[in-house]
Structures are given as C-alpha cells and as structure tokens.
Amino acid sequence: MKMKVTGLAIAVALSAAGSVAWAAAAKDEPIQPLVAPKVTNPGKVELGKKLFFDTRLSKSGFISCNSCHNLSMGGTDNLKTSIGDHWQKGPINAPTVLNSSLAVAQFWDGRAADLKAQAGGPIANPGEMAFTHELAIDVLQSIPGYVAEFKAVFGSSRVDIDKVTSAIAAFEETLVTPDSPFDKWLTGDEKALNAREVAGYKLFKESGCVACHNGPAVGGTSFQKMGVVEPYKSTSPAGGRSDFTGKDEDRFNFKVPTLRNVELTYPYFHDGEAATLEQAVDVMGRLQLGRKYSEDEIGKIVAFLKTLTGDQPLFTIPLLPPSSNSTPRPTPFD
Amino acid sequence: MKMKVTGLAIAVALSAAGSVAWAAAAKDEPIQPLVAPKVTNPGKVELGKKLFFDTRLSKSGFISCNSCHNLSMGGTDNLKTSIGDHWQKGPINAPTVLNSSLAVAQFWDGRAADLKAQAGGPIANPGEMAFTHELAIDVLQSIPGYVAEFKAVFGSSRVDIDKVTSAIAAFEETLVTPDSPFDKWLTGDEKALNAREVAGYKLFKESGCVACHNGPAVGGTSFQKMGVVEPYKSTSPAGGRSDFTGKDEDRFNFKVPTLRNVELTYPYFHDGEAATLEQAVDVMGRLQLGRKYSEDEIGKIVAFLKTLTGDQPLFTIPLLPPSSNSTPRPTPFD
Numbered sequence: 311m312k313m314k315v316t317g318l319a320i321a322v323a324l325s326a327a328g329s330v331a332w333a334a335a336a337k338d339e340p341i342q343p344l345v346a347p348k349v350t351n352p353g354k355v356e357l358g359k360k361l362f363f364d365t366r367l368s369k370s371g372f373i374s375c376n377s378c379h380n381l382s383m384g385g386t387d388n389l390k391t392s393i394g395d396h397w398q399k400g401p402i403n404a405p406t407v408l409n410s411s412l413a414v415a416q417f418w419d420g421r422a423a424d425l426k427a428q429a430g431g432p433i434a435n436p437g438e439m440a441f442t443h444e445l446a447i448d449v450l451q452s453i454p455g456y457v458a459e460f461k462a463v464f465g466s467s468r469v470d471i472d473k474v475t476s477a478i479a480a481f482e483e484t485l486v487t488p489d490s491p492f493d494k495w496l497t498g499d500e501k502a503l504n505a506r507e508v509a510g511y512k513l514f515k516e517s518g519c520v521a522c523h524n525g526p527a528v529g530g531t532s533f534q535k536m537g538v539v540e541p542y543k544s545t546s547p548a549g550g551r552s553d554f555t556g557k558d559e560d561r562f563n564f565k566v567p568t569l570r571n572v573e574l575t576y577p578y579f580h581d582g583e584a585a586t587l588e589q590a591v592d593v594m595g596r597l598q599l600g601r602k603y604s605e606d607e608i609g610k611i612v613a614f615l616k617t618l619t620g621d622q623p624l625f626t627i628p629l630l631p632p633s634s635n636s637t638p639r640p641t642p643f644d
Numbered sequence: 645m646k647m648k649v650t651g652l653a654i655a656v657a658l659s660a661a662g663s664v665a666w667a668a669a670a671k672d673e674p675i676q677p678l679v680a681p682k683v684t685n686p687g688k689v690e691l692g693k694k695l696f697f698d699t700r701l702s703k704s705g706f707i708s709c710n711s712c713h714n715l716s717m718g719g720t721d722n723l724k725t726s727i728g729d730h731w732q733k734g735p736i737n738a739p740t741v742l743n744s745s746l747a748v749a750q751f752w753d754g755r756a757a758d759l760k761a762q763a764g765g766p767i768a769n770p771g772e773m774a775f776t777h778e779l780a781i782d783v784l785q786s787i788p789g790y791v792a793e794f795k796a797v798f799g800s801s802r803v804d805i806d807k808v809t810s811a812i813a814a815f816e817e818t819l820v821t822p823d824s825p826f827d828k829w830l831t832g833d834e835k836a837l838n839a840r841e842v843a844g845y846k847l848f849k850e851s852g853c854v855a856c857h858n859g860p861a862v863g864g865t866s867f868q869k870m871g872v873v874e875p876y877k878s879t880s881p882a883g884g885r886s887d888f889t890g891k892d893e894d895r896f897n898f899k900v901p902t903l904r905n906v907e908l909t910y911p912y913f914h915d916g917e918a919a920t921l922e923q924a925v926d927v928m929g930r931l932q933l934g935r936k937y938s939e940d941e942i943g944k945i946v947a948f949l950k951t952l953t954g955d956q957p958l959f960t961i962p963l964l965p966p967s968s969n970s971t972p973r974p975t976p977f978d
Contacts, residue, residue: 363716364716365714365717365721365722366722370723370727371721371722371723372711372721372723372727377706380699381961382697382698382961382962382963382964383699383964384966387699387705387706388699388700388705388967388974389704389705389706389974389976393704393706393976396731397730397731397976399976399977573966574966576966576967577973585969585973586969588969622963623961624960624961624963625960625961626958626959626960626961627715627716627957627958627959627960627961628716629716629956629958630716630717632718632907632908632910633722633910635919635920635922639911639919640722640723642723642727642731642733643733
C-alpha cells in the first residue's frame with residue numbers, strides 16, 4: 311500500500327465537546343480521515359440539539375428526529391424501514407445522521423440539497439412526523455424557554471421554520487465521528503489495524519469498492535445504480551433518484567451511503583434487506599462488481615469495515631423547555 | 645410558618661454526576677428536601693441507563709423505557725395516555741420516573757412493590773413494548789457488548805430478567821431531582837421563594853393538600869380515592885387499586901402522584917385529562933377537599949408548585965452496544 315505523505319498541513323479543529331482533534335497529514339488513499347468540526351455557534355448547536363430530540367415537532371408528540379436517527383444507535387433506528395405516525399411503515403431505510411454533513415445531498419434520492427433542506431421534510435411528511443411547519447412553529451412559539459433561546463441565537467423571538475431547520479442542521483453538522491482505528495492508521499499509526507483488517511482494506515480498494523465508497527465519509531459523494539451487473543430484486547416501492555428527478559435514467563440510482571460506523575447502522579441498503587455486513591458485502595460484490603467474494607474475502611472486508619467505527623458524539627441529554635398553558639397539545643390518536 | 649430546625653444532622657450524599665449535595669437541616673414542614681442518592685455501583689447504573697434507552701427490549705425495536713418516561717421531558721411522555729406497540733392507546737397516563745424510588749409502590753395501582761418489579765412490566769405488556777422476558781433476554785445475550793457488561797457488573801455473563809430489571813432499577817434510583825427552589829427555601833434560603841410562592845405553599849398546607857401530598861416526593865406515600873367529596877368523571881377504563889387487589893373498597897383508589905417537577909409532567913391525573921396545573925388544582929380542590937379555590941388562590945398554589953422543579957438528571961447520552969449477526973431482529977410490522 312502507498313505510504314506517501316500528502317503534505318505537511320496539520321488542521322486543528324475544536325470538537326463539539328470542546329476537545330481538540332488533529333487531522334494529521336494522511337496517507338495518499340481514496341479515503342481521508344474525518345476531522346471533528348469546529349463549533350462556531352454553540353448556542354445554535356444547543357438549540358438544534360433540543361429540537362432534534364423534541365417530540366413536539368410531531369403531530370403525535372411521540373416522534374422526534376432522534377426516534378429514527380437515534381444517536382444511541384449509530385444515528386439510525388436499526389429497522390429495515392422506519393415507523394411513522396400511527397405506526398405507518400416507512401418506504402425506505404433511515405440513513406444515519408452521523409457524518410451526513412459530508413454528503414453531496416440528503417435523502418437516498420438526494421431530493422434535499424443540504425441538511426437544512428432535509429430537516430423540514432420529516433416534520434411535514436404525513437407518513438413520518440405527520441405535522442405541518444405552521445403547527446410546529448405554533449407549538450415552539452408558545453414555549454417561553456424556546457422563544458428566549460431563539461432570541462438569543464437569532465436575535466429575534468419570532469420562530470420560523472427557516473430558523474428551526476437551520477438550528478437542527480447546525481447540531482447535525484457536529485455529528486462527525488473522528489478517530490476510528492482506520493483513521494488512526496491513515497494518519498500513521500500502523501498498529502491501529504491488524505494484518506487482516508489491512509488485507510480487507512486492500513481488497514476493498516483493489517476490487518473496486520472505492521470507486522463509489524471514497525472520500526472522508528467512505529461514500530455519500532455520488533448517486534449510483536443499485537444493480538449494475540445484476541438487477542437488484544426488492545419489494546421496496548423506492549425508485550431512487552428518478553422519484554425526484556422524474557428522469558428514467560435515474561431509476562434505481564441511489565445516493566451511495568457512507569460506510570462510516572457501518573458496524574452500527576444495520577440493516578443495510580435502501581430497503582434494509584441485508585441484515586448483516588457479510589450479506590451486504592456479498593450482494594455488493596455480485597451486483598455492483600460482478601465478483602463473487604469467497605467467505606474469507608468477505609470476512610476480511612468486514613473486518614476492515616468495522617475499523618470505520620469512530621468516536622460517537624457524546625453529549626449531555628438535552629432538557630426540553632416545558633410547554634405553556636397555551637401550547638397546542640399533541641393529538642396522537644386523532 | 646414554622647422555622648424550627650429539626651436537628652443538627654447534616655447528610656452528605658454523592659450525586660450520580662459525582663457532585664456533592666448537602667441535605668442541610670430542614671425546616672419542620674410536612675415536605676422534606678430531596679437528597680441526591682449516593683451511587684455505590686456506577687457500573688450497574690451505567691448498564692441500567694443503557695437498558696433504559698434500549699429499544700431492543702421491545703418487539704418492534706422502536707420503544708424503550710425512555711419513550712414513555714422521557715428524561716428530556718420530566719421523565720414522562722407528556723401525553724394523556726401513552727403510545728404502545730402498533731400505536732396502541734394506553735389505558736393510563738405514564739407517571740414520571742423522576743423520584744419514583746421514593747414511592748410506596750409502583751404503577752398508579754401499586755401492583756409492583758418496587759422499581760425492580762416494575763421494570764419488567766412494560767417489556768412484556770402486549771399494549772406497551774409487547775415483547776416477552778425470554779425474547780428480550782435472547783436479544784441481550786446475543787450482544788457481546790452487553791454480555792461483557794453483565795459479566796463485569798454481576799460476575800456472570802448469563803443475562804436474565806432479574807439482572808436486567810435490577811440494573812434498570814439501579815439507574816432509576818439515581819433519577820432524583822434535588823435543589824429545587826422549594827428545597828432551598830426549606831433548608832434556610834429565604835430568598836429562594838418569593839412572597840406569592842410562600843403564600844401558595846401556606847394555602848397548599850392549610851387547605852389540606854399536604855394530607856396526601858407530603859414527604860420528600862410531595863406524594864407517592866399512600867393510595868387515595870380519586871373523588872372524595874364529589875365523584876370524578878372519566879372515560880378512562882382504569883379502576884385504580886381494585887384492579888390489582890380485587891377489593892371493591894379499593895375502587896378508584898390511586899397512588900397519590902409525586903408533585904416534584906409537576907411543572908414538567910403535564911398532563912395530570914391518571915387519565916391525563918387535566919391539561920394545565922390550574923385545572924388540576926381546581927379539580928383537586930373541589931373533588932378531594934370540597935373547596936372551590938378562587939382564581940387568585942389557584943394562581944398562588946400553582947406558583948408554589950412550580951418551585952418544586954429540581955435539578956434534572958444530567959448525563960451523557962448512552963451508546964448502545966451493537967447487535968451481532970445472531971441477534972434476533974425486531975419485528976415492528978408483524
């Protein structure tokens with residue numbers, strides 16, 4: 311493997327927790343180490359964290375962003391497809407929110423340009439939180455603790471959806487997971503990976519996985535067809551990027567998911583039909599690369615993939631400001 | 645009001661967060677200050693915290709203890725009645741888990757003697773988490789991270805429901821909320837309450853509320869009939885303690901809820917039908933005491949009640965150990 315050091319630049323960034331992370335000069339590889347983000351507006355991040363955990367952004371008062379992007383569980387719900395208002399079965403697997411700021415666009419079909427655009431989607435989706443932006447704003451505007459916090463962060467006590475999604479996005483931008491064993495290896499700690507893990511990475515790279523799974527997030531940079539060599543068979547209604555663009559050539563094109571923390575983000579694929587990493591690697595090899603990996607090869611690649619689990623965001627549980635007497639109450643059973 | 649100091653004993657206790665709380669000599673009142681619990685087995689508490697947040701203890705993989713006893717929201721779900729598996733409407737309002745270790749028994753009808761006995765209930769309740777103890781243990785036993793943690797805490801890697809509920813109870817015992825303004829006032833800080841709040845407490849005490857709402861938790865020490873002077877009208881199916889004892893004289897007897905953090909634990913009563921503290925005080929006055937409080941009196945009592953909000957448990961979000969390939973997968977839509 312290449313050992314060339316690409317430069318002398320040392321980036322120093324302040325993590326959300328206030329600690330300092332060094333993105334040291336890394337090996338010249340198609341995957342780059344993650345850098346903990348610098349928090350420039352901690353008040354906005356704190357407000358966004360509260361909103362991320364607030365079930366009052368849903369009609370039922372039961373579902374928050376964290377319900378499906380659970381930060382105790384790799385930023386996912388670990389379900390094939392998510393559960394929405396009135397226990398509706400979602401059409402697609404909930405992607406992890408971890409490192410999502412690094413993606414070229416949001417949602418499997420890329421219909422949201424960025425995290426801010428994404429954040430408003432589930433609130434108003436009848437199959438997810440089933441609320442409206444107007445009603446969500448009415449709720450937040452009626453809560454004195456939130457009004458004070460919006461005023462402190464945005465300079466105005468008028469709550470609107472633009473501020474809400476901007477704060478949620480600011481929190482989500484902090485959800486980066488640096489310092490995985492693979493990143494330690496990338497930045498020079500040869501002992502961070504064992505021989506099998508290094509062999510797995512070499513196979514991952516040489517057999518073509520890195521064509522799509524590259525960059526700091528090991529994915530998230532492009533849309534690719536699910537089923538290049540062989541068609542992917544699924545009962546999922548999701549049509550991929552064509553659902554958004556309307557173009558036939560985008561059919562079954564999905565955003566390449568990040569493989570960061572993939573050990574935690576099971577089950578896999580847009581329909582969640584691969585329960586294990588071994589299954590996912592086998593299917594990817596056959597359908598995308600036309601290669602039938604042996605059991606040993608799959609084991610090596612999986613060993614490498616498990617080195618992509620980084621430091622999970624560690625923060626204090628948010629305490630939500632209580633509703634006031636004038637706060638509209640949730641209506642879970644209407 | 646009485647100012648007698650009841651003794652010279654100064655109790656020093658270590659809170660869950662590692663800080664030190666002093667339960668100073670308190671005024672001789674029917675309500676006593678809360679004392680932060682001393683954590684003697686932090687590993688067990690940490691394991692219990694993980695289990696409390698783990699949705700894999702439910703059939704669906706979507707509902708955890710924290711779903712209905714949300715520690716971002718006063719240890720409740722702020723719903724009239726809770727949402728269970730397949731969006732079932734629960735029969736009763738979820739009581740707060742905060743300070744629940746101080747209660748004479750658990751559940752509104754007291755059918756569980758203690759927190760450990762309570763913790764197993766919702767897991768196996770078909771209307772709540774809809775799992776079985778056996779299946780929950782199968783899940784936990786298949787997760788290497790949990791097995792190691794059970795071994796470290798209990799000296800054996802064999803997971804069983806007794807250990808699970810014991811760990812959850814150990815975590816719940818830490819969920820005490822000391823240092824409310826009222827407790828500061830009780831222990832000598834006269835400025836902690838304003839004149840209206842003190843007047844509210846005086847009225848609360850002198851008009852008879854303290855007959856039931858007393859002790860450190862301001863309730864939780866007895867079962868009382870809902871509707872002493874006038875009958876309480878409700879469409880709730882809950883029959884109270886008689887549902888557990890089978891005795892007719894226990895009909896509509898419910899455990900007196902704690903009023904600690906009552907500002908956060910709306911809506912009120914076993915059926916959640918009182919949306920605001922003002923409504924709750926009005927109904928309690930009329931039905932339990934035969935007294936129609938004036939609007940000003942209600943305002944004073946509510947002002948006092950809001951001084952019972954203490955320091956909420958602040959802890960780092962738990963990171964749950966990932967499932968293994970052999971972990972049974974949740975079945976939310978079966």
